Amino acid sequence: MTQQSTHRGLRAGLALLIATSLAGVATPALAQSVPVPKPAPVQKLSPPKARDGSVQMSAQDKAPATTGATQTPPNPVIPDPNRNVPANIFATFDANQKAQAARVSSYLSSLQTLVGNFVQVGPDGSKTKGDFYIQKPGKVRFEYEAPSPIAIIADGSSLAVRDTKLATQDIYPLSQTPLRFLLSDRIDLLKDTNVVNVTADDIYISVTIEEKQALIGTSRLMLMVGVKDGQLKQWTVTDPQGYDTTIAVYNLDSSKKVDPGLFKIDFTNYITPAN
Numbered sequence: 671m672t673q674q675s676t677h678r679g680l681r682a683g684l685a686l687l688i689a690t691s692l693a694g695v696a697t698p699a700l701a702q703s704v705p706v707p708k709p710a711p712v713q714k715l716s717p718p719k720a721r722d723g724s725v726q727m728s729a730q731d732k733a734p735a736t737t738g739a740t741q742t743p744p745n746p747v748i749p750d751p752n753r754n755v756p757a758n759i760f761a762t763f764d765a766n767q768k769a770q771a772a773r774v775s776s777y778l779s780s781l782q783t784l785v786g787n788f789v790q791v792g793p794d795g796s797k798t799k800g801d802f803y804i805q806k807p808g809k810v811r812f813e814y815e816a817p818s819p820i821a822i823i824a825d826g827s828s829l830a831v832r833d834t835k836l837a838t839q840d841i842y843p844l845s846q847t848p849l850r851f852l853l854s855d856r857i858d859l860l861k862d863t864n865v866v867n868v869t870a871d872d873i874y875i876s877v878t879i880e881e882k883q884a885l886i887g888t889s890r891l892m893l894m895v896g897v898k899d900g901q902l903k904q905w906t907v908t909d910p911q912g913y914d915t916t917i918a919v920y921n922l923d924s925s926k927k928v929d930p931g932l933f934k935i936d937f938t939n940y941i942t943p944a945n
Contacts, residue, residue, distance in 0.1 A: 743789045743799055746918035747874070749892065749906055763860070767868040770875045771859050774895050777902070779856040782806050784902075786922040790814075793913035802919070807855040808844055809933040823935050824849060830935045841935070848891040848907055851879060866890075873897055886910055 763771070784804040791797055800814040808826035819835035824844050832839045844850055851863060859865050859877055867878040878892045887910025894903045904918035 741920040743787070744903075744918045744920050746789055746791050746904055746916045747894070748791060748916055749908075749914055751912075751914065763865075763868055766870075768860065770870050771865060771868050771877055773900065774875055774877050774893060775857055775859045777895060777900050778852065778854070778859075781924055783926065783928050784922060784924050785926045785928060786919050788812070788917050788919045791916045791918075793915060803928050803932050804853065805928045805930070805933060806853055808850070808853045810849060810853060811932045823933060824853065825933050825935045828935060839935075841937075848879075848881075848889070848905075851891065851893075852905070867892075870897065874903060 781804070783806070784802075786802060787799065788802050789797060789799045798814055798818050800812060800818070802813070803811045808824060810822070810824045812820075812822040814820045819833050821832045821834070823830045823832065827844055829842045829844045829847055829849070830839050831842070844853070851857060851859075854862075857863075859879070863879045864881065865877060866880045867876070869876045873896070874894045875897060876892055876894050878890055880888060880890050882888045889910055890906075890908040892906040892908070894905065895901065896903050901922055902919055904916060906914050906916040908914050
């Protein structure tokens with residue numbers, strides 16, 4: 671019971687990244703059994719550095735980046751938990767902020783496919799990593815490295831959070847998750863979302879989107895794009911309780927062809943394999 675409860679907690683925490691407005695509140699549309707795959711080798715991560723640490727580059731045997739180089743896992747920039755983000759739906763922005771938001775919108779709209787690696791930092795500071803695949807509109811796959819049993823798949827309309835340890839699969843509407851902003855074919859952040867903050871420094875352009883739901887509360891999604899290369903660097907989801915989950919991405923490749931089969935959700939009920 672204790673081990674099963676631990677896995678349930680891990681699944682809920684990781685699902686929060688994708689379905690922050692649903693996890694722990696709404697009941698998944700469907701729960702299914704899925705086959706348990708062979709585990710991948712465990713890879714240990716170094717502890718996170720200071721929250722304002724910079725991204726370090728070096729060689730790594732992973733997918734090629736759009737720059738032609740490869741990168742080591744970055745140290746995600748963890749937002750200040752005491753930050754005060756304005757929550758005014760009538761927020762106004764100056765010309766520079768509008769230009770920065772337009773730059774992020776243009777970048778997101780220009781992407782059709784995106785492949786890379788990610789490092790996730792949970793609300794408790796725990797770190798996991800894995801690979802992701804995006805094909806717009808609406809399709810994504812996150813594969814977490816062992817020992818995490820989680821895989822997340824969106825097929826354009828539904829999003830599945832699959833736990834191979836518990837042999838379960840929870841289905842959520844993609845339209846009710848923060849990922850829809852990243853997976854939209856084209857998007858104008860200032861027009862299509864409720865942007866509450868736009869900031870820029872020498873390293874990042876940050877755009878914060880806020881969503882309010884009567885029964886759940888307020889959640890936020892903060893996108894961070896590199897100033898120099900204009901590429902997506904990370905995003906942070908803040909749940910209605912104020913807890914942050916941050917994902918930093920690296921080794922990005924926007925030219926690689928993606929197998930459409932990666933985004934297929936198997937809605938068939940499986941029988942859990944015997945141990």
